[in-house]
Amino acid sequence: MSEDDSPRLHRSLEAGMVIAGVCAIGLLFVELGFPLTATTQNRIAVSVRIVLWIIFIVEAIRVLLHPDRHRFVRSHLVQYVVGAGLIGLLALEFMTVPRLEEIWPHAEPGGVALLYLGSIQVAVLALIAHRSLQLTRFLAFTRVSPRQILIGSYLALIALGALLLKLPNATTAPGSLAWLDALFTSTSAVCVTGLIVVDTATAFTPMGKAVLLVLIQLGGLGLMTFTYFFVTAFGGGITIKDRTILVEFLNEENVGRITGSLIAIVVMTFAFEAAGAVLLHTSMASSGAAPAVWFDSVFQSVSAFCNAGFSTFTRGLFDPSTRSLVSYQCVIMALIVVGGLGFPVLRNLWDNARSHITHRGIRPPRLTVNTKIVVATTAGLIVGGTVLILLFELGPANQEQFTSRGLTALFLSITSRTAGFNTIPTEGLLVPTAMAVICLMFIGGGPASAAGGIKTTTFAVALLNAIRILRQSAGKGLVAFGRQIPADLANRAFAVALLSIAWVALSSLVLSALMPQEEPLDIVFEAVSAFATVGLSRGLTAELPAAGKCVIIASMIVGRIGILYAALGVLGRERPGRIIYPEENVIIS
Numbered sequence: 001m002s003e004d005d006s007p008r009l010h011r012s013l014e015a016g017m018v019i020a021g022v023c024a025i026g027l028l029f030v031e032l033g034f035p036l037t038a039t040t041q042n043r044i045a046v047s048v049r050i051v052l053w054i055i056f057i058v059e060a061i062r063v064l065l066h067p068d069r070h071r072f073v074r075s076h077l078v079q080y081v082v083g084a085g086l087i088g089l090l091a092l093e094f095m096t097v098p099r100l101e102e103i104w105p106h107a108e109p110g111g112v113a114l115l116y117l118g119s120i121q122v123a124v125l126a127l128i129a130h131r132s133l134q135l136t137r138f139l140a141f142t143r144v145s146p147r148q149i150l151i152g153s154y155l156a157l158i159a160l161g162a163l164l165l166k167l168p169n170a171t172t173a174p175g176s177l178a179w180l181d182a183l184f185t186s187t188s189a190v191c192v193t194g195l196i197v198v199d200t201a202t203a204f205t206p207m208g209k210a211v212l213l214v215l216i217q218l219g220g221l222g223l224m225t226f227t228y229f230f231v232t233a234f235g236g237g238i239t240i241k242d243r244t245i246l247v248e249f250l251n252e253e254n255v256g257r258i259t260g261s262l263i264a265i266v267v268m269t270f271a272f273e274a275a276g277a278v279l280l281h282t283s284m285a286s287s288g289a290a291p292a293v294w295f296d297s298v299f300q301s302v303s304a305f306c307n308a309g310f311s312t313f314t315r316g317l318f319d320p321s322t323r324s325l326v327s328y329q330c331v332i333m334a335l336i337v338v339g340g341l342g343f344p345v346l347r348n349l350w351d352n353a354r355s356h357i358t359h360r361g362i363r364p365p366r367l368t369v370n371t372k373i374v375v376a377t378t379a380g381l382i383v384g385g386t387v388l389i390l391l392f393e394l395g396p397a398n399q400e401q402f403t404s405r406g407l408t409a410l411f412l413s414i415t416s417r418t419a420g421f422n423t424i425p426t427e428g429l430l431v432p433t434a435m436a437v438i439c440l441m442f443i444g445g446g447p448a449s450a451a452g453g454i455k456t457t458t459f460a461v462a463l464l465n466a467i468r469i470l471r472q473s474a475g476k477g478l479v480a481f482g483r484q485i486p487a488d489l490a491n492r493a494f495a496v497a498l499l500s501i502a503w504v505a506l507s508s509l510v511l512s513a514l515m516p517q518e519e520p521l522d523i524v525f526e527a528v529s530a531f532a533t534v535g536l537s538r539g540l541t542a543e544l545p546a547a548g549k550c551v552i553i554a555s556m557i558v559g560r561i562g563i564l565y566a567a568l569g570v571l572g573r574e575r576p577g578r579i580i581y582p583e584e585n586v587i588i589s
Contacts, residue, residue: 009065010065013058013062016054016057017055020054023047024048024051027044027048027051030044031044032167032169033167033168033169034167034169035169147565147566150561151561153222154191154219154557154560154561155557157190157215157218158183158186158187158191158557159183159186161185161186161187161189161190161215162179162182162183162185162186162187163182164186164211165185165186165204165208165211165212166179166182169205169207169208170207170211171203171204171205172203172205173203180546180549180550183553184549184552185197185198185212186215187556187557188310188535188556189215189216189219189308189310190218190219190560191219191533191557191560192216192219192220192306192307192308192309192450192452192560193308193309193529193533193560194308194310194419194534194536195420195529195530195537195552196310196535196541197541197542197544197549200310200311200312201312201313201314202314206295209295212299213298213299213302216302216303216306216308216310219306219308219450219560220269220305220339221265221269221306221450225262225266264343264347268343268347268350269305272305272338272339273298273301273305273335274301276300276301276304276305276334277294277297277298277301277302279327279331280300280328280331281294283327283331284325284328286327287321287327287328295312296312296313299311299312300312300332301331301335304336304339304419304421305336305339305450306339307336307339307340307418307420307445307449307451308419308450308535309420309534309535309536310420310535316423317332317421317422318422318424326404326407329407329411329423332411333415336415336419336421337378339449339450339451340418340444340445340449341374341375341378341445341446342445342446342448342451344368344371344447345370345374345375348365348367348368348370349371351365352365352366369480369483369485370447370457372480373456373460373461373481374446374447374456374457377456377457377459378417378445378446381417381440381443382414384413385412385417385436385440386406386409386413387409388433389409389413389433389437390405392430392433392436393405393429393430408423408424411423412424412437413440415536416440416534416536417443417445417451417453417534418441418445418451418452418533419534419535420529420534420536421535422536426536426537426539427522427537427539429538434521438524438525441529441534441536442454442500442532443459444456444532444534451533452531452533452534453532453533453534453559454496454500454532455496457493458492458493458496459493459497461478461485461489461493462490462493462496464478464480464485464490465478465493478490492564495564496562496563496564499563499567500531500563503531503558504524504527507530507531507554507555508520508524510547510551511523514548515540515543515544515545515548518540522538522539522540523540525537525538525540526541527552527555530552530555530559531555531556531558532559533556533559533560
């Protein structure tokens with residue numbers, strides 16, 4: 001008998017997996033989010049075992065019912081090996097937990113056992129995570145577009161993050177974080193912005209900071225990207241419909257390279273973040289300015305590579321332990337720049353460099369026009385921003401705040417393009433410097449990256465097109481690096497720039513009406529910082545009223561998704577009409 005011969009049994013098995021998943025999520029919420037007594041911990045331990053055995057039984061029945069058992073097991077081999085390992089860990093808990101308690105003697109009573117069970121529960125959730133793709137695959141056959149799926153995934157992750165941050169164990173003062181503040185913080189983390197209404201260092205417990213770290217990572221990578229990667233790694237496979245959805249998510253033109261691109265994105269992300277964490281920890285340890293904590297190093301590395309701007313230090317990188325630490329700042333700057341280039345650019349550069357090193361005599365893959373534009377524009381903005389900041393701040397600069405004016409100007413120029421870290425008080429910047437920072441924030445980083453703004457390619461294409469029009473060469477195509485850029489891309493660049501300016505103007509207008517006592521420059525700075533998902537602020541974030549926080553939340557979401565992407569997701573594409581109207585000129589001056 002096969003699964004096709006028994007649809008009722010098949011539906012029952014699927015229902016069993018859903019119930020097990022819901023129970024696993026509920027148990028993890030209770031275990032991580034609430035203070036537990038010893039009795040409750042024991043009950044949770046028993047419940048985890050029951051859930052794991054339910055999953056084991058369901059999967060065993062699926063194997064027995066499948067007509068080709070050997071092929072089915074081979075296709076899910078990694079998943080079954082992990083599941084068997086988890087059962088073994090539970091069976092050996094009576095031996096493993098005491099050993100871990102010896103290694104970690106300062107842990108709270110029962111804390112090691114709780115952590116042990118929590119780790120197993122996370123793995124259990126991982127085993128059934130690929131079931132969530134069933135909804136995506138169902139949506140792929142309906143009229144729901146990939147854009148709407150993307151928007152829905154971000155909104156769902158934001159809502160889940162807000163719920164997790166409201167748990168009693170997430171904050172140092174349980175119940176002190178308002179729902180709107182939890183939603184604001186979750187949105188800022190998922191949209192990798194960095195604007196905060198509460199102090200991350202003091203308001204959240206290690207568990208709350210861990211939640212923020214996960215939200216930043218998922219927001220930077222993209223929830224759908226991470227989900228599909230995980231399913232691929234555990235033998236779930238990607239259907240043609242899945243690949244069609246991922247084409248838009250990953251900005252990959254070749255459907256056949258989707259799996260490779262997926263793996264490359266996740267591997268590169270974790271590799272850069274791991275290297276950054278090691279370098280940051282080494283820098284902090286060698287300086288002796290403050291105790292080197294691995295979690296802080298990992299948090300800062302992930303936040304920098306994802307261009308998030310969150311920090312575990314109260315004053316960000318203006319903290320006394322880091323503001324004079326040149327090596328620490330250099331690592332942060334490198335992570336920001338690399339993370340802001342975009343994964344297509346990183347992969348193109350990697351393929352080109354690897355070909356030069358390992359395949360001499362064979363022509364390496366060419367650098368694409370996209371790569372050349374992103375790299376050239378990024379370098380120009382970094383150098384230009386540094387020079388402008390140095391010129392504007394040269395006279396009144398406070399020498400006590402700067403280890404090096406050049407380094408400080410360089411850091412501000414880099415971080416202004418969507419990273420949000422600060423080594424000097426942003427509210428102390430002069431008006432021309434603040435205006436230069438606004439321009440850098442608005443442009444942002446590279447496409448298909450964690451960076452925000454209108455993107456470097458949009459800025460470059462719009463600028464080149466404007467120059468072409470001003471030279472009265474509208475009849476000629478738009479050319480960059482020896483390649484002609486399609487006209488619809490130039491039109492799209494103008495549309496993105498225009499819509500972005502309109503959104504910033506509208507949000508600034510609403511914030512001005514809500515906060516008439518604030519300086520207009522500070523309001524525009526805040527509006528651009530939120531829309532460009534930067535996270536820099538001139539002290540306005542903490543003063544926002546409830547309605548103002550809602551405006552900033554909306555700006556962060558629209559800025560992370562992309563103004564054009566969000567508009568198309570809501571409105572949809574216009575169907576081509578069959579009627580062609582006659583042309584008539586209008587006066588443009």
